[in-house]
Every structure is written in structure tokens, then in C-alpha cells.
Amino acid sequence: MREGGRAVDSFRLDRRMLLGGAAATGLVLASHAYAADDAPEAATQYGRVRGFVDGGMAVFRGIPYGAPTGGGSRFVAADPPKSWAVRECRKFGDQCPQAASKGPAAWASWAVNVGETEDCLSLNVTTPAVGEGKRPVMVWIHGGGFSIYNGSSPVYDGVRLAQKGDVVVVSVNHRLNAFGYLYLGLAGERFADSGNIGQLDLVMALQWVRDNIAGFGGDPGRVMLFGEDGGGAKISTLMAMPAAKGLFHRAAIQSGAKLTALTPDQAAETTAAICDYLHVNPKNAGDLQRAPTNRLVDAVEALTKAGKANFGPVVDGHTLPTDPFSPGAPTLTADVPVIVGYNATETTVLGAEPALFDLDWGGLKDRLAHVAGDDAGSLIDSFKRLHPSASPSDLWFRITTLKGMGASAITLAERKAALAAAGAYVYRLEFETPVDRLRSPHALDLPLVFDNVGKSGSLLGPVADQAQHVADQMSAAWIAFAHTGSPNGVGLASWPRYDPRARSTMLFNGVSRAVNDPYSEERRLVAALPATHPAA
Secondary structure (H helix, E strand, O other), rough: EEEEEEEEEOOOOOHHHHHHHHHHHHOOOOOOOOOOOOEEEEEEEEEEEEOOOEEEEEEEEEEEEEOOOOOOOOOOOOOOOOOEEEEEOOOOOOEEEOOOOOOOOHHHHOOOOOOOOOOOEEEEEEEEEHHHHHEEEEEEOOOOOOOOOOOOOOHHHHHHHHHOOOOEEEEOOOOOOOHHHOOOOOOOOHOOOHHHHHHHHHHHHHHHHHHHHHHHOEEEEEOOOOEEOOOHHHHHHHHHHHOOOOOOOOEEEEOOOOOOOOOOHHHHHHHHHHHHHHHOOOOOOHHHHHHHHHHHHHHHHHHHHHHOOOOOOEOOOOOOOOOOOOOOOOOHHHHOEEEEEOOOOOOHHOOOOOOHHHHOOHHHHHHHHHHHHHHHHHHHHHHHOOOOOOOOOHHHHHHHHHHHHHHHHHHHHHHHOOOOOOEEEEEEOOOEEEHHHHHHOOOOHHHHHHHHHHHHHHHHHHHHHHHHHHHHHHHHHHHHHHHHHHOOOOOOOOOOOOOOOOOOEEEOOOOEEEEOOHEEEEEEHHHOOOOOOOOO
């Protein structure tokens, strides 16, 4: 008998199958660990939790790792949750209050309805078996910048990763926008960490993993962080935070390499705008704590629309002593290997507007003049020579992606490699979807890494079969990385560590392969452009 549930068949994925050809070519799911009507239970330091079974895996949703954060607990480090006897954990926890947002229509399959309160510090766990084993733990940190979304989307469902890889999958909710990143450095010592409270929530969640995950069959000594967009940026930042040291052992940063954080002066500008909107003094944090939740959300929404809100971690000298990856990689986590990469046309979603999909050559030159000035014409000519069949829109998306997330990923890898310690592995996702002419858009990696093609019909419907083949490859590489700290294994395409000479990059597509310094001329052309770019 297993703790909290009747075992049906043992779930043991042979290492050769995990790292071998079966994983790379469409792994047949292992035998289920639980019957569908089981109610698995696990012990935590705060009490027992009862979940449910999905696909033979034990699933627990909405496990509190911190106490409610409203009122006098707003803008300060969270307290532990109150203890309980047995807690039903079958529903997702609430998300942090946030401004209304609407993603592209192609993301419709990922919509989820959850509550929204300041009682938002919860996490979800999916495991092949509770109470036994020492499986790698894959902790997912969601995107949406530092302002929106949650860890509960269907595309983040961990069942298939747990089935295929014999891993434990965790996803996390934490404080966002003003609730998690409002810098109140002028309000006294109690609020000294306020600009990084959202990051400290993540540290608290990782401490929960360290202290409790063994009860869910996980190994607290093999914790991998992975995240996309803002999730990748949050992970980049955690790598430079002393409080997070030792709580994770590998990291995958997907379309979210973050090199620098906000200065206190930059963060204070957003704080001043919020306080002006609410008619409160930024030195009086008590007034901000007493502000109704909906009024603070109104302020966030209004200032975001006006372009006056810039939420994110702050280099405050203690919680975040330095920029995450500038001028170099953090030595604090020199022993943590990293996967870092981006999708080939991130900007078909990021910063996109309808006119960008139908540019003519004159329109492209006008747009690029804001980046390249008088050299816009020669930049276009160089890219046309490299891609003679490309449309003006093709080149816009290519150039702006390389200038933004592409350059950040490469720079992070270069700086990580310079430490000559744990390696960096660079990728570029080149698989394309025809939906809404998006090509290889921002977030296309999500269903491929989680192997949740079946939950992503609005994005992948017309190419689901081809996408599944890429998902088999990407999810297997991430699983291998969780197990060993390297994305390599028998049956997987060889993926060398990145170094600034060879610049080996895994190109994920129908046939994935590592190529030394792909698109080298484009990289050099874009690197010569000014450092800032509106679409980056």
C-alpha cells in the first residue's frame, strides 16, 4: 500500500527509456500508479493534504505555502500558513489581484477561471507516487511579466511530464505587480524588501519544496526551475538572490533572459505614480496597506495603460545585491547549469499590432529607422541578401526578435560560460504554427516543453501531429536536464554546452540539431544596432 492511495501498477521509468529513443520519438506512457477513484494523501509540515488522480498521477492543487497577504501583511514578507488536520487540495488557489488582460486568440485553449484575492500564496504538485522515491522536481514559474497571470493554466498541467519522466512537477502562484513589486524604500525598514516581495514569495515556495517535497516522492537535492517570459526573468533574478542559494540546482530560462533589474530611482517613479493615483504619501505605507484591493488594482491598470507602471525586481542592495546578469553572471549560482533560449519570431506576439503583418518595404524602413537610424536601408538590404524570399514583415519579426530576446539569451549564455563552471545550453525554437500567421511566436514553447499539445488546439490545431514530434524532443530534453543537469542522452540530438567560440545552439524543429553559431551574420548585424529597442 502507498501512503494515501491504493497502488495499481508500479511507476518506474527505466533510465534508458527516459534518456533514450523512446523519449525522443513519442514515449509510450508508463503504467499508472493510482486508480482513478483513489484519493491520494501526503503529509506536509502544516498538515496533510488530499488530492485526486489524473492519468494515474497524484495531483494536489492549491496547497498553501504562505498566509494571506492583505491588510497589514501587504508589501512585507509573508507569514507561514496556519496548520490544519487534512486539507482538500482539488481546486486551484486564487491568483494575485491583477489588471484585466487578454492574450492572443491563439492562446484561448489555455484560459482558466480562478479566484483572485490577496490570499494567493499556493502551489500545485503532480507526482507519480507520494511518500516514496527520490524523483527530480521540476518547479514551474509562470510568465506574464511581473504583473499578470498565474500557475494554473491548462498548458502548465504536469501530468504528462510526470508520466513520461518520473518527475514531480510543481507550479506556483505568488504576488505580482504592485502587490509584489512596489518599492517603498522611503517608508522605513519594515518595507525595505517591498520591491522584491514577489521574488521572496518564490523563495518561500522553494523553501516549502525543500522541506516538504520528499513526502510527495521528490528529491529536494534535485530541484529544477523552469519558466517562460516573466517566469524566465524571475528565475534569472533568483540566481542572483542570496536567499535562494541552494534551493535549486538547475534552471531553464525560456524567452525571458533578464540581465538587469530596476534601480531604486526607477522603481520609485512607479511608486510615485501609484501614490498620486491613490492620493497617498509614499512615505506612509500604512495608507497603502489600508487601500482597498480593487483600488490598488485600478491604479495598476490605469498606469499600465498609460505606460507609467514598470514593475519588477529592484537592486536594493540586500535582497537583490546586484543586477542578475550584468556585468557578468552571478557567482552565487556558478554551480547551477542553465538552459536558455528563445523562439524564432517572438514579436509576432510581443509588441505586435495588425499593421506589422502586412508591411511593405517602405513601412519596414520607417519602422527600422527608430532602431537603425540612417542605416535602416542598408540593414534591410543585408537581411534581404540573406533571406531573398522573405517579406518585409518576415524581416521585421526576425530582426526585432534577434535584437530583443535573442540577444538577451545569447548574452546570458556568454556570461554564464565565462564563469567556467556549470554549463549553459542555448536553444532556438524554429517550429512554426500557421495560426494567425504567428510563425514561431512567443509562448509556442509552452505546449512543447510540457508535452501538452493536446491542450493547445487554438495554437497548434492545424499542425498538432508535427508539433507532437517537437514536443517529444523538447520535453525529453527538459526531463533529462531535470534528472542529470544535462539535456543530453541516448536517442536525443547531441546538445553541446555553449561557449563564445563555437556558439553551439540547439535548433528545435521537425528534425532538431545543434548548429555552431547559426545565423552568425544576422547576429553581428543586429549586435551593431543601438542597445535599446521598443519591441525588446
